[in-house]
Amino acid sequence: MxxxxxxxxxxxxxxxxxxxxxxxxxxxxxxxxxxxxxxxxxxxxxxxxxxxxxxxxxxxxxxxxxxxxxxxxxxxxxxxxDHIMRVEQSLIYKMDPTCYSITCRICELSMYVYNFASHEKRKEHLMNLNIRRA
Structure with missing residues (x-):
């Protein structure tokens, strides 16, 4: 206003x-x-x-x-x-292209990039996501 x-x-x-x-x-x-x-x-x-x-x-x-x-x-x-910081904070994962590793910022877990799709569907990830939203 x-x-x-x-x-x-x-x-x-x-x-x-x-x-x-x-x-x-x-x-x-x-x-x-x-x-x-x-x-x-x-x-x-x-x-x-x-x-x-x-x-x-x-x-x-x-x-x-x-x-x-x-x-x-x-x-x-x-x-x-400030834009770079906001974009970085809004991402739910961060990828390391040098080793095909990805880190879920919700669960703070690193994994092989091709495992991320299944990780997103796991009960633990969904619970962590709901806790963060609350």
């Missing part, structure tokens, strides 16, 4: 909202839903904002940092320390 103006702004769509009812209506709007479900560009968790909504369709949204930016700023954003 912007206290000075007593308004909210949807960073994704760029719309200004005056009341909490406007927020609810906006979040159910087809264009907002289209923007939040848009495909990610890559593992940096950045997606393009729908050209139908924006007059200038060169805007992107980082879902990890919740920042809206022009296309020209993406390369600077993804190397920023």
């Amino acid at each position: 912007y206290p000075k103006y007593k308004k909210w702004r949807c960073l994704l769509c760029g719309d200004w909202l005056n009341t909490e009812a406007d927020i609810v209506t906006h979040c159910q709007n087809r264009n907002h839903i289209k923007n939040i479900t848009g495909p990610l560009r890559d593992k940096q968790c950045i997606r393009k904002i729908d050209a139908e909504i924006q007059a200038n369709n060169d805007f992107y949204h980082c879902i990890i940092c919740n920042k809206r930016m022009h296309e020209a700023l993406i390369d600077y954003h993804i190397v920023a320390e």
Whole structure:
């Protein structure tokens, strides 16, 4: 909320909202839903904002940092320390390409990369995941 103006702004769509009812209506709007479900560009968790909504369709949204930016700023954003830290914290595993080893950050277990799919389905992993979410 912007206290000075007593308004909210949807960073994704760029719309200004005056009341909490406007927020609810906006979040159910087809264009907002289209923007939040848009495909990610890559593992940096950045997606393009729908050209139908924006007059200038060169805007992107980082879902990890919740920042809206022009296309020209993406390369600077993804190397920023706070973005790198947030991406790293959001991953549930970290891979070591030198030895085909992967570490589940939920369970703190290292394993052969091809065993990760079965690890994700194990009861212990699911329990640890639920504990972390709580």
